[in-house]
Amino acid sequence: MAAGLPVVAVDASGTRDILKNGQQGYLVENNAEALAAGIKKLLSNPERMQKFADAALKKAQSFNIELLTKKLLTVYEQAIRDKKENRFVEVEN
Numbered sequence: 626m627a628a629g630l631p632v633v634a635v636d637a638s639g640t641r642d643i644l645k646n647g648q649q650g651y652l653v654e655n656n657a658e659a660l661a662a663g664i665k666k667l668l669s670n671p672e673r674m675q676k677f678a679d680a681a682l683k684k685a686q687s688f689n690i691e692l693l694t695k696k697l698l699t700v701y702e703q704a705i706r707d708k709k710e711n712r713f714v715e716v717e718n
């Protein structure tokens with residue numbers, strides 16, 4: 626995705642969390658035939674392939690280090706504020 630390429634990947638935890646089927650590429654069943662069919666489907670439509678490639682690059686850019694660092698700092702700042710106000714999240718075991 627960061628290389629500006631569409632993706633054909635196994636529909637599983639992780640890939641499903643990042644890739645939206647039919648937007649940046651295709652999510653397929655976990656077998657060679659489904660993977661091959663997804664790749665063929667993608668390659669058979671250059672216009673769709675370019676659309677997915679553009680969307681893939683845009684999605685990948687949302688994971689840049691500066692943006693993720695800012696988000697993490699926001700979480701830490703909220704945790705500091707919550708601690709000062711004696712607000713805690715209790716996790717049950």
